[in-house]
Amino acid sequence: MKLYYAPAACSQAPHIAAREAGLPIELAKVEFPSKRTADGESLYDVNPKGAVPTLKLDDGDVLTENAVLLQYIADRAPDSAIAVPASGAERYHFLEWLNFIATELHKGFGPLWNPATPEEFKQATREALGKKFDYLQERIGDGPYILGDRFSILDAYAFPVLNWTRFHGIDIARWPGLAAYLQRIAARPAVQETLRAEGLV
Ligand SMILES: N[C@@H](CCC(=O)N[C@@H](CS)C(=O)NCC(=O)O)C(=O)O
Numbered sequence: 001m002k003l004y005y006a007p008a009a010c011s012q013a014p015h016i017a018a019r020e021a022g023l024p025i026e027l028a029k030v031e032f033p034s035k036r037t038a039d040g041e042s043l044y045d046v047n048p049k050g051a052v053p054t055l056k057l058d059d060g061d062v063l064t065e066n067a068v069l070l071q072y073i074a075d076r077a078p079d080s081a082i083a084v085p086a087s088g089a090e091r092y093h094f095l096e097w098l099n100f101i102a103t104e105l106h107k108g109f110g111p112l113w114n115p116a117t118p119e120e121f122k123q124a125t126r127e128a129l130g131k132k133f134d135y136l137q138e139r140i141g142d143g144p145y146i147l148g149d150r151f152s153i154l155d156a157y158a159f160p161v162l163n164w165t166r167f168h169g170i171d172i173a174r175w176p177g178l179a180a181y182l183q184r185i186a187a188r189p190a191v192q193e194t195l196r197a198e199g200l201v
């Protein structure tokens with residue numbers, strides 16, 4: 001499978017998940033704002049939504065949407081530690097987390113990425129995100145991960161998103177529990193490999 005990604009973007013989530021699952025992954029770096037790869041391929045030709053992550057499967061099929069890619073990757077490695085709970089309340093609480101990260105945390109940053117957003121609205125966005133961070137910190141506690149002892153695709157997704165705080169004038173030190181959580185994830189060998197492959201360390 002081939003992952004269209006941009007360094008430090010939300011595409012880092014499936015990138016980490018694939019490495020954690022031990023699945024081979026080909027990388028295609030997409031330059032912004034041209035949205036082209038180094039060999040001139042347009043992202044729009046692969047994904048008309050023009051967003052990363054985009055995953056081209058070995059049979060040519062294309063999957064988009066982070067929460068879906070993460071489940072796809074976890075399902076490819078059912079015996080790995082990152083497997084998604086198969087059934088029952090555990091599964092629905094897992095999906096509840098995945099949806100929270102996608103729609104509240106990930107998309108909660110949206111206005112901060114938009115250069116047209118007025119500063120006043122950006123400040124309101126930072127405050128709204130702060131409330132979600134309070135909740136997340138409280139729920140993770142000493143973790144070490146969102147599900148407790150088990151690292152999962154939830155952590156693979158929360159990691160790049162929480163790291164965006166450094167681009168948007170939010171001091172993660174206000175949430176010492178989250179700062180420690182990010183350090184624990186960053187220390188994982190597969191995450192270090194991911195950061196190296198994206199040229200970030
Ligand atoms: N709904 C998509 C959104 C993905 C997304 O926000 N991707 C960003 C990078 S983190 C992007 O490619 N933005 C470029 C654009 O939308 O023009 C998902 O969950 O995967």
